[in-house]
Amino acid sequence: MTTVDHKKIAILYLFGGGLFFLIGGIEALLIRIQLAVPNNHFLVGSEYNQVMTMHGTTMIFLAAMPLIFAMMNAVIPLQIGARDVAFPFVNALGFWLFFLGGIVLNTSWFFGGAPAGGWTAYTPLATEYLGSGMDFYILGLQLSGAGTLMGAINFLVTIINMRAPGMTFMRMPLFCWTSLVTSALILFAFPPLTVGLFFEFFDHIFHANFFNTANGGNGIIWEHIFWIFGHPEVYILVLPAFGIISEVVATFSKKRLFGYSSMVFATVLIGFLSFMVWVHHMFTVGLGPVANAVFAIATMTIAVPTGIKIFNWLFTMWGGQIHFTTANLFAIGFIPTFVMGGVTGVMLAVPPADAQYHDSYFVVAHFHYVILGGVVFGLLAGVFYWWPKMFGRMLNETLGKITFWFFFLGFHLTFFPQHFLGLMGMPRRYFTYLPGEHFELGNMLSSIGAFGMAVGVIVLLINIVVTTAKGKRAKGDAWGIGRTLEWSIASPAPEYNFAQTPLVKGIDAFWKEKMAGNKKMTPAEPLGDVHMPSPTVIPFLMSLSLTLASFGFIFAANQAGKPHTGGLITAAIGIGLMLLLMLIHSIKDDHGFHIHKEEIMRIEKEAE
Numbered sequence: 001m002t003t004v005d006h007k008k009i010a011i012l013y014l015f016g017g018g019l020f021f022l023i024g025g026i027e028a029l030l031i032r033i034q035l036a037v038p039n040n041h042f043l044v045g046s047e048y049n050q051v052m053t054m055h056g057t058t059m060i061f062l063a064a065m066p067l068i069f070a071m072m073n074a075v076i077p078l079q080i081g082a083r084d085v086a087f088p089f090v091n092a093l094g095f096w097l098f099f100l101g102g103i104v105l106n107t108s109w110f111f112g113g114a115p116a117g118g119w120t121a122y123t124p125l126a127t128e129y130l131g132s133g134m135d136f137y138i139l140g141l142q143l144s145g146a147g148t149l150m151g152a153i154n155f156l157v158t159i160i161n162m163r164a165p166g167m168t169f170m171r172m173p174l175f176c177w178t179s180l181v182t183s184a185l186i187l188f189a190f191p192p193l194t195v196g197l198f199f200e201f202f203d204h205i206f207h208a209n210f211f212n213t214a215n216g217g218n219g220i221i222w223e224h225i226f227w228i229f230g231h232p233e234v235y236i237l238v239l240p241a242f243g244i245i246s247e248v249v250a251t252f253s254k255k256r257l258f259g260y261s262s263m264v265f266a267t268v269l270i271g272f273l274s275f276m277v278w279v280h281h282m283f284t285v286g287l288g289p290v291a292n293a294v295f296a297i298a299t300m301t302i303a304v305p306t307g308i309k310i311f312n313w314l315f316t317m318w319g320g321q322i323h324f325t326t327a328n329l330f331a332i333g334f335i336p337t338f339v340m341g342g343v344t345g346v347m348l349a350v351p352p353a354d355a356q357y358h359d360s361y362f363v364v365a366h367f368h369y370v371i372l373g374g375v376v377f378g379l380l381a382g383v384f385y386w387w388p389k390m391f392g393r394m395l396n397e398t399l400g401k402i403t404f405w406f407f408f409l410g411f412h413l414t415f416f417p418q419h420f421l422g423l424m425g426m427p428r429r430y431f432t433y434l435p436g437e438h439f440e441l442g443n444m445l446s447s448i449g450a451f452g453m454a455v456g457v458i459v460l461l462i463n464i465v466v467t468t469a470k471g472k473r474a475k476g477d478a479w480g481i482g483r484t485l486e487w488s489i490a491s492p493a494p495e496y497n498f499a500q501t502p503l504v505k506g507i508d509a510f511w512k513e514k515m516a517g518n519k520k521m522t523p524a525e526p527l528g529d530v531h532m533p534s535p536t537v538i539p540f541l542m543s544l545s546l547t548l549a550s551f552g553f554i555f556a557a558n559q560a561g562k563p564h565t566g567g568l569i570t571a572a573i574g575i576g577l578m579l580l581l582m583l584i585h586s587i588k589d590d591h592g593f594h595i596h597k598e599e600i601m602r603i604e605k606e607a608e
Helices: 006-035 045-079 088-110 125-129 133-161 174-205 219-253 260-276 278-282 289-301 303-317 326-348 351-357 361-391 397-423 440-470 509-515 538-557 565-587 597-607
Strands: 530-532 593-595
Touching: 006 045, 006 088, 006 361, 006 440, 045 088, 045 133, 045 174, 045 219, 045 361, 088 133, 088 538, 125 133, 125 174, 133 174, 133 538, 174 219, 174 260, 174 538, 219 260, 219 278, 219 303, 219 326, 219 361, 260 289, 260 303, 278 289, 289 303, 289 326, 289 351, 303 326, 326 351, 326 361, 326 397, 361 397, 397 440, 538 565
Parallel strands: none
Antiparallel strands: 530 593
8 A cells, every 4th residue: 555666556456457357257247148048137227237337337447457557567667677667656646546446436336326328428318317326437437547647647757768778769669669659648538538527527416518408518529528538548458458469479489579660650650540530439420421531531541550560460470489378379369359350440430331330239349359359368468478577476377378268269259249240230238139030149159258258267367376376486587588678687576676777789678688698788887776765655545535535526416406515525525635645745855765785786696
């Protein structure tokens, strides 16, 4: 609760995001149980809508995003040769805001029901016709989103300002590049969501009329606000996965990444184009042929830089000495899976075709191929690849490969039939269907596949427990073929990361040193005392204060008629406490602490 060390915060993000991933996965299994057979009554009506809404919201905001931040926190300072992120205090605050925002959202189950308006929270359904669940959605996502925004600003500054001597932008590992572009996307994409949620907040709590069409509001504006965040969000999720795949494929092919410069260019181009495609979610709204045509062309165009990446990964493997580790199996499995998701994305980019596909199971199949087959495969590759660097122990490869095959085959069995269910006319978000509509086989296969993925996740959890207790200890260069700076130090990394800041001489800096016959990086400074930031409980307490304020607003909104005074007072107390804690932190004379040279020498000798 007091740590500001980026490596420990990475572990907090990993287990926080992992917890919500399990919750979201259980919700997915409940959905698949309900849809396994026609006319099922396992989960009907509002109950189904709540589970479906929470599944989508949890997986996007509370599982995928924090797991990406776990990888970024664990690896980026090490890859650029830094001792921590630029703002350690803000890093801790960002985690606790995310985690407590997720708790706020999930407490809705115990206070009158979870949100039931879909993860997109379309108005007027979400603001006018549903109960208190949407208040938990609005306030929970505001807290969580604030944490994400802080994390993005932190990594932007860290990557731009804190690179080791010699590490120019064009020498950075590709994971750093994708994280840099992702952070820039968050900086510009999350404020529209924040503003939109404030509008919904005022509509719901103070009875404003931003989206109330009966009183002159406009529900379509919410769709624009949501999707101008929501489509960059897809690339916010998938770009770091691209970066992980680039690291894993290059390492386990024992080759430099093919076409590094074109990969960087493609990453930046995807970031730029991601803000020009959001209306493809709205082709059936009726914006007219000109708007539809412009966004259709932009959507097709964004497939080009993605295609560049696919070919570069294939050319990296071409002629390489490929090691089929679990991490590399997930990376190789990612490539055809993501291509399938991309192909159906280009199909959906055609407005007349989209009129048929829209709100059918074809779309469900498409975005799960992109988000699950893309992002989660990439994250699992990253978890297996960097686990020894984070924890100092290797995950069991046999159990890892069992996880891969159950997850990979279960995934395709779940979502491949859904393309055909959609083409046959099965709509999204419906909780049942009638017998004799030819949906039975596809849905049964989908449900069997979902349980296959669940088995894979259970085997992964067993792997984690077993190897934590008695796993093989990892060397600094855990795989023996590490190319980037994180593999040049002990596993797990010491608190100060680098005893001496490394001097970077090219792309794949550590590999370059090894090829020159050096076991360690050339230092850029003499060995001396290292200054580190002090642990503090204030970020946790600030987040708790805002959580209290959120519950106050939710309580205020749940009263009929005017907002409840007691709730507003509680919210004011929470905000006041947060401001007081900010003041205490600003006047505290905390200059951190020093790790002395002798202590560093002792730690380094032990690591050797």
